[in-house]
Amino acid sequence: MNRKPIYVEIDIDTDMDSLWRHTQTPELHEQWDLRFSEISYLPRDDEKDPQYFLYRTRICFGLDITGTGETKANIHSAGGERTSTLTFGSDQQISLIRKGGGYWKYKPKGKGVTFMTQYDYQTRLGIIGRWFDQMLFRPLFGYATAWSFDMLRIWLEKFIPPAVTMQRAVMHYFSVLMLVFLWCYQGIVPKLLFPEAGELALLQALGWFGGREEQLLLLLGVAEISLGLLIFKLHRHRWVYFTQIVLLALLAAAALIGTPEMLAAPFNPLTLSCSMIGFCLLAHWSARDLPQANRCLRKPAYRSKGDERGWHRSMSKR
Structure with missing residues (x-):
């Protein structure tokens, strides 16, 4: 060899x-x-x-x-x-x-x-x-x-100092992996595997899509998986995190406008979006001098x- x-x-x-x-x-x-x-x-x-x-x-x-x-x-x-x-x-x-x-x-x-x-x-x-x-x-x-x-x-x-650089690197890669996991999980589990668990009902409650909620949910699942993989590839580009923050805010707002009673749920779009936005801010900050x-x-x-x-x-x- x-x-x-x-x-x-x-x-x-x-x-x-x-x-x-x-x-x-x-x-x-x-x-x-x-x-x-x-x-x-x-x-x-x-x-x-x-x-x-x-x-x-x-x-x-x-x-x-x-x-x-x-x-x-x-x-x-x-x-x-x-x-x-x-x-x-x-x-x-x-x-x-x-x-x-x-x-x-x-x-x-x-x-x-x-x-x-x-x-x-x-x-x-x-x-x-x-x-x-x-x-x-x-x-x-x-x-x-x-x-x-x-x-x-x-x-x-x-x-x-290298110790500071290593701390930033650990913070950055942990935040990126969490974002990749959350985007892919949200695309695969509640949208592609188990849409009847609540995501489909959420879209139907909005009443905006004229009975095409299943097809839309499939597209959203594929889009979230693709976004997760794209983040993994482009994690050093800081604009990626600003884009995610805007997207997460829009998704949370759309979900809560349609069903505001979800705010009382222990796990809801607001808590998930805020957590992911936090990871975006950490990944964005720690991407400097990596x-x-x-x-x-x-x-x-x-x-x-x-x-x-x-x-x-x-x-x-x-």
């Missing part, structure tokens, strides 16, 4: 020293990189020697992946470029990654810096491990790297098949 190394590149509007400090200082590095929960440098006698370190990654259910690594920095004063090479590995059997290596490269670009990485690793569990890595783990690991790089960019360009993996370049322009074969040969010797 031919694996491709993970590559991520991003332009950051910052100076070289700031970027170097935020990526080479363990206390700063572990704040923005989703791949590591803790990084600890081990003592060394000479700064020219490789830097050995311990790392820990929290996964789930109280489990941690621990491992060791070695990094060495090189500064090329002529062009202002810097490079940091890395090898890492874990002896834990629960770690899919057995050992790997790669580099970080820092290249001046205008008033900023192009920050790039390429790395690869060997897996455990034989063909099953390689298949799982190719189908799920490697794409997610690459996505986490790119998302982390953009979170670092936000920290350096807009001075928003990291995006697709801001990063995922393939180097200079890569050739020969380069990839050479990379795999070097990794197989580690």
Whole structure:
């Protein structure tokens, strides 16, 4: 199974020293990189020697992946470029990654810096491990790297700490998933599966549709499901939430004008609409400065098949 190394590149509007400090200082590095929960440098006698370190990654259910690594920095004063090479590995059997290596490269670009990485690793569990890595783990690991790089960019360009960015991201995605769930649920359950539970009677009570309430209810169900899926796709566009707020207000008003006695019900259009409007406001606010993996370049322009074969040969010797 031919694996491709993970590559991520991003332009950051910052100076070289700031970027170097935020990526080479363990206390700063572990704040923005989703791949590591803790990084600890081990003592060394000479700064020219490789830097050995311990790392820990929290996964789930109280489990941690621990491992060791070695990094060495090189500064090329002529062009202002810097490079940091890395090898890492874990002896834990629960770690899919057995050992790997790669580099970080820092290249001046205008008033900023192009920050790039390429790395690869060997897996455990034989063909099953390689298949799982190719189908799920490697794409997610690459996505986490790119998302982390953009979170670092936000920290350096807009001075928003990663902890704040993570809180916004959790709030945003939770609000979006709740909106998607509520729109799809309202489209599927009370309109398509069980219209006789009350939605059909509500439309009939309005008396506006001349006996075509069933067809209209079907169209409304399909429209709400489509809207839920559209929100999932366009969740970063803030106009989506203003549109929803207007639509929710109109739907609630129409329902309560036709049957005002519904206000006495424990669950009614007003309470549902207000709750969804609240999620819209949260999702709209938290969409600001949200990291995006697709801001990063995922393939180097200079890569050739020969380069990839050479990379795999070097990794197989580690």
